Amino acid sequence: MKIYRIPEKISALIFDLDSTLYTNDDYVRFQLESPVRRLAEIRGMSPGELQGEIEEYRKDYAKDHEGAQVSLGNIFKRLFNIGMEETIRWREELYKPEDFLSPDPRLRETLLRLRNEYALAVYTNNPVLVARKTLAVLGVEDLFQVITGLDTCRVSKPNEISLRKTAALLGFPPEACVAVGDRYDIDLALPLKLGMGGILVDGVEDIYCLPDELFPKCQILKTSSDTPFLTGKDHLE
Numbered sequence: 001m002k003i004y005r006i007p008e009k010i011s012a013l014i015f016d017l018d019s020t021l022y023t024n025d026d027y028v029r030f031q032l033e034s035p036v037r038r039l040a041e042i043r044g045m046s047p048g049e050l051q052g053e054i055e056e057y058r059k060d061y062a063k064d065h066e067g068a069q070v071s072l073g074n075i076f077k078r079l080f081n082i083g084m085e086e087t088i089r090w091r092e093e094l095y096k097p098e099d100f101l102s103p104d105p106r107l108r109e110t111l112l113r114l115r116n117e118y119a120l121a122v123y124t125n126n127p128v129l130v131a132r133k134t135l136a137v138l139g140v141e142d143l144f145q146v147i148t149g150l151d152t153c154r155v156s157k158p159n160e161i162s163l164r165k166t167a168a169l170l171g172f173p174p175e176a177c178v179a180v181g182d183r184y185d186i187d188l189a190l191p192l193k194l195g196m197g198g199i200l201v202d203g204v205e206d207i208y209c210l211p212d213e214l215f216p217k218c219q220i221l222k223t224s225s226d227t228p229f230l231t232g233k234d235h236l237e
């Protein structure tokens with residue numbers, strides 16, 4: 001876990017979903033490969049050939065953007081002119097979280113603790129339907145006040161409109177929110193620019209530690225007038 005910034009007062013946590021609220025390499029790989037297989041079929045290419053083009057694009061993009069990553073949705077749009085409606089439909093048809101994931105009681109216990117202090121949202125590059133199915137399989141769907149996805153504003157992360165919309169639906173300004181995700185460029189760079197907090201995780205194991213990371217600092221702020229305030233700067237690594 002790497003904490004980039006924690007605001008003095010946190011009102012809400014905005015979680016990425018995949019590789020953040022669960023860790024499952026097979027499912028992540030499936031999500032990357034299955035749309036590529038479908039597109040390859042449509043274009044009469046082999047999946048390997050198409051994957052090669054995607055990797056080339058990723059490399060060029062990173063070279064032109066100081067090593068930054070780009071989402072598969074944006075690659076499909078820019079490289080193959082696959083529109084947003086099609087991307088959403090494909091993901092809804094292809095992705096089956098129930099084939100890969102199972103209930104996670106430790107995640108539920110963690111989120112219940114966090115929910116006592118903060119409003120919780122999921123903000124994902126998957127369609128909301130897929131996000132809901134995923135959260136239901138994990139056994140935590142009822143714990144989020146807001147779930148926003150690819151179809152909420154019909155744009156891929158990172159995007160300012162959909163990020164601001166997520167904060168607005170929670171009812172808080174960006175400065176009172178903390179984004180939590182596994183990809184800095186896609187989940188954290190923009191939130192930090194907009195004044196949100198940002199926490200990079202390696203997967204769900206880091207999420208289990210989040211209450212212990214956040215609560216002692218909150219208690220210091222709440223209970224001790226002698227203790228200097230911990231500011232965002234103190235948490236920079």
Ligand SMILES: [Mg+2]
Nearest residue numbers: 016018019182
């Ligand atoms: Mg992710």
